[in-house]
Amino acid sequence: MTPSQTPQPSLQIDRYERGWMIAAIVLLATFALAVTVAGAAMGIQLPAPELRVNPQTVASEGPFAQPGVRELAPGRYEAYIMSQTWLFIPREIKIPKGSEITLYVTSKDVQHGFKLEGTNINMMVIPGQVSRLTFRAEKPGTYNFICHEYCGLGHAAMFGTLIVTE
Amino acid sequence: MTAITSTTAVPAAPVARPATYALSATEKRLVGLNVLVAVLALFIGSLFGPLQALEHARVDLYPLLQPLLKSYYQGLTLHGVLNALVWTTFFITGFFTLTIPFALRRPLAAPKLNWAGFIVQTLGLLTAAVPILLNQASVLYTFYPPLQAHFTFYVGLTLVVVGSWIQGYGFYITFYRWRKDNPGVRSPLMALGSVITMVLWQIATLGVAVEILTQLLPWSLGLLKGVDPQLNRTYFWFTGHPLVYFWLLPAYVSWYTMLPKQVDGKLFSDALARFAFWLFLFLSVPLGFHHQYVDPGVPPMWKYIHAILTYAVAFPSMLTAFTVIASLEVGGRARGGKGLFGWIPALPWRTPSVNHQLLAGILFFLGGIGGIVNASYNVNLVVHNTAWVPGHFHLTVASAVTLSFMGIAYWMVPHITGRTLWAPKLAVIQGWVWFVGMLIFATAQHRVGLLGAPRRTPLGQAPYVPASWQPWTFLTAIGGVILFVGVILFVVIILVTVLRKPAHPSQVPAIPEAEALQDPQLTPAWLDRWAPWLVATVALILIAYGPQLIYQIANMSNTSPGFNNIW
Numbered sequence A: 001m002t003p004s005q006t007p008q009p010s011l012q013i014d015r016y017e018r019g020w021m022i023a024a025i026v027l028l029a030t031f032a033l034a035v036t037v038a039g040a041a042m043g044i045q046l047p048a049p050e051l052r053v054n055p056q057t058v059a060s061e062g063p064f065a066q067p068g069v070r071e072l073a074p075g076r077y078e079a080y081i082m083s084q085t086w087l088f089i090p091r092e093i094k095i096p097k098g099s100e101i102t103l104y105v106t107s108k109d110v111q112h113g114f115k116l117e118g119t120n121i122n123m124m125v126i127p128g129q130v131s132r133l134t135f136r137a138e139k140p141g142t143y144n145f146i147c148h149e150y151c152g153l154g155h156a157a158m159f160g161t162l163i164v165t166e
Numbered sequence B: 001m002t003a004i005t006s007t008t009a010v011p012a013a014p015v016a017r018p019a020t021y022a023l024s025a026t027e028k029r030l031v032g033l034n035v036l037v038a039v040l041a042l043f044i045g046s047l048f049g050p051l052q053a054l055e056h057a058r059v060d061l062y063p064l065l066q067p068l069l070k071s072y073y074q075g076l077t078l079h080g081v082l083n084a085l086v087w088t089t090f091f092i093t094g095f096f097t098l099t100i101p102f103a104l105r106r107p108l109a110a111p112k113l114n115w116a117g118f119i120v121q122t123l124g125l126l127t128a129a130v131p132i133l134l135n136q137a138s139v140l141y142t143f144y145p146p147l148q149a150h151f152t153f154y155v156g157l158t159l160v161v162v163g164s165w166i167q168g169y170g171f172y173i174t175f176y177r178w179r180k181d182n183p184g185v186r187s188p189l190m191a192l193g194s195v196i197t198m199v200l201w202q203i204a205t206l207g208v209a210v211e212i213l214t215q216l217l218p219w220s221l222g223l224l225k226g227v228d229p230q231l232n233r234t235y236f237w238f239t240g241h242p243l244v245y246f247w248l249l250p251a252y253v254s255w256y257t258m259l260p261k262q263v264d265g266k267l268f269s270d271a272l273a274r275f276a277f278w279l280f281l282f283l284s285v286p287l288g289f290h291h292q293y294v295d296p297g298v299p300p301m302w303k304y305i306h307a308i309l310t311y312a313v314a315f316p317s318m319l320t321a322f323t324v325i326a327s328l329e330v331g332g333r334a335r336g337g338k339g340l341f342g343w344i345p346a347l348p349w350r351t352p353s354v355n356h357q358l359l360a361g362i363l364f365f366l367g368g369i370g371g372i373v374n375a376s377y378n379v380n381l382v383v384h385n386t387a388w389v390p391g392h393f394h395l396t397v398a399s400a401v402t403l404s405f406m407g408i409a410y411w412m413v414p415h416i417t418g419r420t421l422w423a424p425k426l427a428v429i430q431g432w433v434w435f436v437g438m439l440i441f442a443t444a445q446h447r448v449g450l451l452g453a454p455r456r457t458p459l460g461q462a463p464y465v466p467a468s469w470q471p472w473t474f475l476t477a478i479g480g481v482i483l484f485v486g487v488i489l490f491v492v493i494i495l496v497t498v499l500r501k502p503a504h505p506s507q508v509p510a511i512p513e514a515e516a517l518q519d520p521q522l523t524p525a526w527l528d529r530w531a532p533w534l535v536a537t538v539a540l541i542l543i544a545y546g547p548q549l550i551y552q553i554a555n556m557s558n559t560s561p562g563f564n565n566i567w
């Protein structure tokens, strides 16, 4: 066999497969763009590095020594929530409709989770870290916040309630 | 045997490849033992599945198991570890002990190494099993600190991983020797895909290796007072995401290089199949932060980068969908299928192995769509850690992968034991049982997850469950019980097959090996070279993980003591 007779290796792509590949790339790029727009323009918030704490002392010093809700200004609240096996402190938070509340959550023992029912408020609670998200209370009602990470035997009972009053 | 005589500068015409290769007795034994452990793990692990599903519907069978099983969580640990880690890993090392020598037409170069690997892996499993069974390690398969297992749990897991590395080294040496002896020849895709999978695993497991060796093990031994939980999550998910490709790629090896033959078709494109495998190697590690979208300690910019890379890794799966479906179509048409879709019913759905892998593909399509949702880092807020997530991975690992592995077992177990498959019709039904059970189970889990039900939670005893979740927890239980029937049927069919009388060699199924439509020698050389792909892989990991890893390690604060008496 002489080299001229040998077909040379080259990337042969079937017409339809090429079309499919382009469509796949366009589709995935669209998803990526959608996420980018949602993240950048619509200001979707994710938990971000906020504050490092020492889980062994966090219950006795710093803002989590007195967990609870504080009113910062009319219609603006912040809540410091301590997670521990197997409850959230405070267990109940009350704010009026139309107000905005910033939630700070940490754990003094193992990992926990925090998801406010029916909202986009969803965060991991990790000892040593503080998770923060802000929630706008549009609709009155009672919302549970549920621990969604396994944290030991009592995990299934761990939840609290946020009450949005009229 | 075959001396290479051609010394011209022209790319040598490939040495004629032997038509087949019969696995040696020792290779068959190794395959068989790996698969045996895998099937046992699937069986035991799956016992807890229906218990969990029923519990969600308030049918609590756990009190009956009290002396053996202390809690839902101990059972869930067994379920996750045995199904997701043991069934998969042992099946994969067993399967590759067959694919690599067979595709390369040569024996394992260092069978002692493979044996050593298998033994270490098995000892590791036994070591980890003791604390789990004694309720000393009910930390679930993610073992997030500061939940602290007994140190033997970490030792055992380490040995399982190291054992699989050693089996991998046996594969690499075999492949390397073949490469040296066959310059200029395209490596057989079946072997290349298998070895890429093991290399991916080797790179990926460095995350948990560092986690266990530098943090969890010394801490569980009391040498370290505390650990950094956030850093350990980052280490864990460095491994945890590519882990899913370690599960999936062996199924792809079968879909690309075996299934076409089983349906009388041909591999549609050797080149693009290779391209897909290389892309998986390249892209599958630096995505781990997509499991940490709601972790407080990871900056959103890095979450965003990993989200984009996650979309990129969907590309080789979409490519696979096209190539595999096109290969199936070649088969369906060769079997007389006509018209746009007429080739689909023409496929041999009555062959259990084919049936299972087709059903696996369908469920994977559904799982893939859900995966795109999970990857979208804002939409993820709705579903993170809800029951949606088990819904998702029972479609992927517990269906695409597990059904494919069952399908492979249906020819592989007869092949290595010299039997014929017992009750092939029942085996086909078994696949459909799984399919139907999973459609119900997965739908229910996705829906109840969207309503906010947390995962890893015995919902039957949770005080906050509203009435709106109950239809779905009920369906979870129905689906779960059907799935369980599917597992039992599978185990029985395999067991009876092995216990049958040996069959006449002409009746024992051969190893299916698909040809490609185009001679692989015409595939460009860059799709058969390791160096550029390995360099690119390491480079991308350094770019996409390096800065955060350095930052998190530099700011490590080992302030979390262990909690080991809270379950």
Ligand code: HEM
Binding pocket: B046, B047, B048, B049, B050, B052, B053, B076, B077, B079, B080, B083, B084, B087, B140, B141, B142, B390, B394, B397, B398, B402, B454, B455, B456, B457, B458, B479, B480, B481, B483, B484, B487
């Ligand atoms: C009999 C069939 C099966 C049933 C009924 C079943 C049922 C379940 C249920 C209800 C859960 C959720 C538990 C919870 O979040 O509280 C679960 C979790 C899980 N399942 Fe399955 N499953 C089955 C088979 C499998 C198979 C074959 C695999 C893997 C190959 C698998 C892998 C997993 C994993 C990794 C988890 C998560 C464990 C964790 O959150 O730590 N399952 N299963």
Ligand SMILES: [Cu+2]
Binding pocket: A112, A113, A147, A148, A149, A150, A151, A152, A155, A156, A158
């Ligand atoms: Cu919890």
Ligand SMILES: [Cu+2]
Binding pocket: B240, B241, B242, B244, B287, B290, B291
């Ligand atoms: Cu992932």
